[in-house]
Amino acid sequence: MLAPAGRFAPSPSGDLHIGNVRTGILAYLWARTTGRHFRWRIEDLDRVSPGAAQRQLAEFEALGVSVDGPIVLQSDRLAHYEAACRGLEARGLVYECYCSRKDIQSAPSAPHAPPGAYPGTCRNLTESERESARRRLADAGRAPALRLATDRSERPVEDALLGTLTAHIDDVVLRRGDGVWAYNLAVVVDDGDMGVDQVVRGDDLASSAPRQALLCDLLGLPVPAYAHVPLVLNPAGARLAKRDGAVTVAQLTERGFDVWGWVGTSLGFGPWRGIDDALAEFDPAGLSREPTVFDPPPLSPAESAPGRR
Structure with a gap:
């Protein structure tokens, strides 16, 4: 250990x-x-x-x-991110997203969600709708992103400097449409594997802490102590x-x-x-x-x- x-x-x-x-x-x-x-x-x-x-x-x-x-x-650890994502997928917690940034910005917000939060557009599509969306992206040279299906609740996290951080957690991206593993998944998997139980970073990243704490819970990893400076x-x-x-x-x-x-x-x-x-x-x-x-x-x-x- x-x-x-x-x-x-x-x-x-x-x-x-x-x-x-x-x-x-x-x-x-x-x-x-x-x-x-x-x-x-x-x-x-x-x-x-x-x-x-x-x-x-x-x-x-x-x-x-x-x-x-x-x-x-991180470029040496792609298989670790893949394994974490597949574990979440096996529990029914991952779905494909076909939305562009423009689609998300123009979509109406979900009830009780802050502006800009992903409204879950692709979460409950039928298989025929998914297949059509895959073809549309493939014709444009694109691929679907992968998102985490959350319960869209608020998650509190304690911070040594900022006190209790609470944020609405939308269906965060796990893998981008260009195939790159997303920041939130990668840092959680890395910190868990590296024994990191203390995260000190700039306060511009404070809003990420509740999302990452949720991913820790879902992946069976300890939530680190946060300090956003x-x-x-x-x-x-x-x-x-x-x-x-x-x-x-x-x-x-x-x-x-x-x-x-x-x-x-x-x-x-x-x-x-x-x-x-x-x-x-x-x-x-x-x-x-x-x-x-x-x-x-x-x-x-x-x-x-x-x-x-």
Whole structure:
């Protein structure tokens, strides 16, 4: 049995910005100071930028972050997602969905469901209706998605920072129409197999926690302890993005930026000198609950040039 663990699971779509790094550091500190291992997963089912995964891990190692166990690639785990889906299907909990995004946006909402929730359009089709829909998608070069048949109820989940999170759970996608396994299924299966019982991540993902907790229940996996941390925003109050200026660790380091000092201050602890300071002083009870505003230095003309990573 694997030791209890926290994790960081970046997507290798490009270099991480300082907000991503801050969240990863928080996940590491929270795991280590609660006696857990710290695991690293590369979520490479979708967009992948060559070399990004290696650079991301190297940046954390340079900051003193140590990883326990092997690095996990989601692209190596497709059979695990397939097996989980087939187990749900055997219990009558999976159905094909033929809707496009436009179909879903234009469909009337189900009673008591929030705007944008999937209304269950394809849930109770006859077999002849399904066969017709399959042919229609095949003629357009598409395939049906797979959805989880839920009871469409609300599921509460406890969060260390946000309290009780409650969300209406619609029939979430398990496998997309392009054949890619969906985020909610993949992370639940991965966390269960990796011994992850603590999930620290940005609060933009808080609404996913009830869905993932339901999937844990259905797959016989323990629900992890959640902590959704405030994001780093730009001066306009929007989520920090690479277009805002020099925001990656490499760009900031070139300018003499003190990453550890800024991270410690942004979290409400004062400037840290390095990872030892952070491990000695970190306490979830003292963590700032407010978003942090970061005003990035401007990019140089060379950094702004097309093709620059």
